[in-house]
Amino acid sequence: MFALERQKRILENLNANGAVWVSKLSAELGVTEETVRRDLEKLEKQEVLVRTHGGAVPITDSSYELSLEKRKQTNSAAKERLAKEAAEHLLPGDTIFLDSSTTTFYMAKEIKKIRNITVITNSLRIINELSGVESVKLITVGGLVSSNQSFVGSLAENTIKNNFFAGKVFFSSKGITPNAGILESNEQECFIKQQMLANANEKYYLCDSTKIGKVGFYKLAPLDGIDYFITDSNLSDEYVDKFVESGIEYINVGTNK
Incomplete structure (x- = not known):
């Protein structure tokens, strides 16, 4: 085994x-x-x-909350660079999905600077960040509130599947490998992200260097299931060759490219 x-x-x-x-x-x-x-x-x-x-x-819920704070601090400078790069791909009038990852939480801060953006999200942290911002139309999917401070479950999944479509989706995950693709370790979050990916035209994967080669237990998407790969890491030729083959745009925001 x-x-x-x-x-x-x-x-x-x-x-x-x-x-x-x-x-x-x-x-x-x-x-x-x-x-x-x-x-x-x-x-x-x-x-x-x-x-x-x-x-x-x-x-437990309490220990996971500590984990969330730890995750927000892990590689935070890189995540902020990814978020700023991702925001450069937004245009006034865009409708976008944001998942409940810590990287898209940083992106929400950048979205405040852009006018006339519609954000559809399952993240309570992003909802709190963008609530009351006049330039942002904020839509939440509802559902069961998880210890990840996000809406999950069948209600949230079906709400996205049957009601919402977006021009762009920005998301992260547990990890990625050249052969297995994009992986997640939380089943409920995985299903939410899969619905967002299915209902979006352009797919942006925000992947800081700590996720390269890291394995999760659920396959979120194949490697060729995205359009943009934004990272701070110098990737091996194995990744780059697969991106070229699949027509994926590889964007490196690292300080040492």
């Missing part, structure tokens, strides 16, 4: 039982306890669980 499959099984077990134990996982998965501990360590770094003595438990 590959590591990615093991880790997916661990998360399924965690969601079903509310906790997992190293010894039990070792027996169920047919691997050593040390292998299980390494899997749990990787999952903890991806902020989907918290390790305990002998096992792991889900991230």
Whole structure:
């Protein structure tokens, strides 16, 4: 069994039982306890669980809020550069989707400078940032409020699917690899982003260097499912060749291009 499959099984077990134990996982998965501990360590770094003595438990709402603050500070200078570059692709009169990522939250600050923009989002943080800004028409999708401070669930998904279309979507994710494509670790957020992508003409992926090569458990989109790749990273030839082949515009805002 590959590591990615093991880790997916661990998360399924965690969601079903509310906790997992190293010894039990070792027996169920047919691997050593040390292998299980390494899997749990990787999952903890991806902020989907918290390790305990002998096992792991889900991230609670309070611990996830701390995680959000940590994420807002992680590589924040790069995310601000990505946000400013993304805002350069906006025109007065545009209607856009913004997901609930921290990078699009920075982009919301830039949107305040542009007149006559319609923003459709599931992010409570973006709603709070743009609420009351006269130059922005703000539309929220509604739904279940998650610990990620966003609207998720079938109501939010169907609201986007059946009611809203946009000229552009700006989004981020957990990670990207040349073969697997664009990946997400949160199932509910993944479904929301997929609906936004399906109902948008131009697709902008905002990817800071910490996400390059990082793996999530849910496939959000294939590599050729975007139009613009905005990053602060010097990518390998494997990525660049695939972008050229798919007609994707690669934009590097890094200080050392």
